[in-house]
Structures are given as C-alpha cells and as structure tokens.
Amino acid sequence: MEDYYNNYGSQNQTYELSDYYENDIYENDIYDKDNDYKNIDFITYVLTCIIIAIGLPLTLVAIYALFSLVRRGHVAPIYVINLLISDLIQLCYMIVKVAQLDVEIRNIFSSFYLSGLMASVGFMVCIALERYLVIVHPLWYRFRRTIKTSVVVCVLVWVLTLVCAVLFNLFYTKVVMYIIITVFFLPFPLLIFFLVATLKALPASISVPSDEKRRIVGILVLVLLIYTLLILPTIIWFLGDDFNKTLIKLSFMFVKLSPLADLVLYVFMRKGAIDKLLVSVVCCRMDSNQQSISLNDDIISTVSSN
Numbered sequence: 694m695e696d697y698y699n700n701y702g703s704q705n706q707t708y709e710l711s712d713y714y715e716n717d718i719y720e721n722d723i724y725d726k727d728n729d730y731k732n733i734d735f736i737t738y739v740l741t742c743i744i745i746a747i748g749l750p751l752t753l754v755a756i757y758a759l760f761s762l763v764r765r766g767h768v769a770p771i772y773v774i775n776l777l778i779s780d781l782i783q784l785c786y787m788i789v790k791v792a793q794l795d796v797e798i799r800n801i802f803s804s805f806y807l808s809g810l811m812a813s814v815g816f817m818v819c820i821a822l823e824r825y826l827v828i829v830h831p832l833w834y835r836f837r838r839t840i841k842t843s844v845v846v847c848v849l850v851w852v853l854t855l856v857c858a859v860l861f862n863l864f865y866t867k868v869v870m871y872i873i874i875t876v877f878f879l880p881f882p883l884l885i886f887f888l889v890a891t892l893k894a895l896p897a898s899i900s901v902p903s904d905e906k907r908r909i910v911g912i913l914v915l916v917l918l919i920y921t922l923l924i925l926p927t928i929i930w931f932l933g934d935d936f937n938k939t940l941i942k943l944s945f946m947f948v949k950l951s952p953l954a955d956l957v958l959y960v961f962m963r964k965g966a967i968d969k970l971l972v973s974v975v976c977c978r979m980d981s982n983q984q985s986i987s988l989n990d991d992i993i994s995t996v997s998s999n
Contacts, residue, residue, distance in 0.1 A: 748952045755959040771843040776816040780952035782809030811854035825887040829894045888913045923947045
C-alpha cells in the first residue's frame, strides 16, 4: 500500500496506492474529482489537522507520565507506552501527508507507518494478554512478570513489524498483501477470547481487588472496541472489491482516530481517575435503584392504607 503499482481488480485497471494511509488511486482516472470528492478531501484534511493538533501533545504527555510509573517498578504501563510510541509514528506520517512533502520522503515515512500501525495492533494484543493473565493465571503472572520480560516482548514486536513492512515494500505481491491483512485480522479472535475468558474467571479471582477488576475489564473492553470500530473496517475493505471512495475515506479516517482512542488507555493506567468515574457510575445506579425501591414502598403503603 505504499507508492507501489499493482494490478488490483480487473485486468484492465491499474491502481496506484500511494501510501499506507490514504490511497492516491483517487488521483487516477478511476475516480472523477468532482465537487463531492473535493469536499470529502477537504473534510479529511481538516480532521487530520485536528487529530494531529490534539493527539501529538497529549501522546507525549501520556508517555512521560507512564514512564514515571515504570520507574516505580510497575510493569503494566510498558505495553501502553509502546502503543503510544507507535501512535506517534502514525501522527508523524499524518504531518508528512498534510505538509505535502516530496514523494520520496513520503515513501520513507510510509514504510515506518506500516510498521507503526502493525505494532499498534500487536501492542493491543499484548495489553489484553497481560490483563487476561492477571485474572486467569494470577500466580504465574505474579512470579513471571518482570520489566525485562516486557521489554523483550516489545523489542520482538517492533522487529517483526519492521521486517514485515520492509518485506511488504521490497517484495510486494498479492499473496504478501493477503498475508499482511491476515496478520491484521488475527488479533480480533484473540481479543474476544481474552475478554470472554477474563469475564468467566472474574468471580473466582479473589486475589485481585475489586477496583483492579473493574479497570481490567474496562481495558479489555476498550481495546476490543478500538480494534473493532477503528481498525477492522479498513481490513474488511481490503478483503472486498468495493472501491467506493466515500467508504474508503471513512475507513481510513477511523484508523486515523485510533491514536486519540489509545489515549484513553492512559486514563485506565491512572488508578484515581478511572476509579472515580466507575464509582460515580455505580453510585448513580445505586441511587436510581434506591429511588425505585422507595417509590415502590410508597405505592404499597398507599394501597395498604386504602
């Protein structure tokens, strides 16, 4: 998907996919650049600028704050830090796209972009796996979790994704394309399994505090939602043959929103903020239930007196 040419679709149609994020196939004769498409491009441009303006400073602040947790001996934020670093790579590529730099520069950045996007999905799986182990295999996790182990896993993810990106650019074929798509799709059943297995094991996990359980379930649900709503639509589009520009632009815009959505994971890493939010939700539900019970008691007493 990066400034390569490939015969995709019918034999008489050649599509130029200029980068991993947004396809310049729209610049060819396949699509007419009418006013509607120009409006779509303008909206995409504005939204991309907004994402960069919000995401870049917040991501840097979140990485710095999570590093402080790691220095205190916490292991869990390591995968989130690497996820945010992969988001930084994506944001840098967006800056290159918005700035309309030279094609060769965009090619270089786009190679790193694919690696960053694949790493982002990989670290989502690592985060979900780590939270799953806390509940389902707490003893194993307690004695095996070390910063060194987490760093080794992160290095492996970065190396594998970088190798995949390089191979994709150097030896692109349709088979390689489907292999990359398969790699992007594999986390979907894994994330579902981690969430379902964690929910089943949650009542039996007595060694984990209740507030920690809420955070773990929240992280698993959030990771699954980010992947399903923001990443999966683009994967499904690549598997199909529909080249509707509006749908393509919309699916790529969802991917662009993933760095902002990943920032919510930082909130779940900070115990105080998310605990207050969850407690507020629980208190609202309790107040609602109490009001309902009180209303029922008043009705019963009224009927009894009559």
